[in-house]
Amino acid sequence: ETGVTQTPRHLVMGMTNKKSLKCEQHLGHNAMYWYKQSAKKPLELMFVYNFKEQTENNSVPSRFSPECPNSSHLFLHLHTLQPEDSALYLCASSQEGQRNQPQHFGDGTRLSIL
């Protein structure tokens, strides 16, 4: 499924670098999400955007900064990350306001912090 596209697929960065993850959805959805998936830990919801407005921030450190310029694009800006931030970062979208709608996921960005 190519409805949600994430770039890059892999990213290696040092702790002092600044980089951004990009997510684009082609499904006409009005809500977008960032999740962190680490080995042997449950999926962690980081941020939720609904109609471009951030509606949830689950106590995420400020070194992660989301941006949602429109309902089709979502970014995650990264700065001064720590080794424990190495993980798979998944973007998802859904149509809010309609009952029973699932989330659609991208294939993720595998992030490694040196």
Next chain:
Amino acid sequence: GDSVTQMEGPVTLSEEAFLTINCTYTATGYPSLFWYVQYPGEGLQLLLKATKADDKGSNKGFEATYRKETTSFHLEKGSVQVSDSAVYFCALRLNTGGFKTIFGAGTRLFVKA
């Protein structure tokens, strides 16, 4: 609070064996229930869903029935294939108060030829 509990893995089966992955939930109101699958190197994909009590979701030979009386949504398949090796996530979506989706921890399935 609202939560999803699924059996810990990994689950290892031989090809053509019967699969059950247990999932129970706690939720206020009447959530929708989902199973997602994650193949290696990919994101999560919707496998099946059920939106009300006694509904049965099915797809690709997998089935799960929404059991309100036992608050369960167990995933079953009669005959697994090697290609079913993946991580399976049970999830619920609240249909009130922000429509939040809550995921279980995931169960890894290995199928041997």
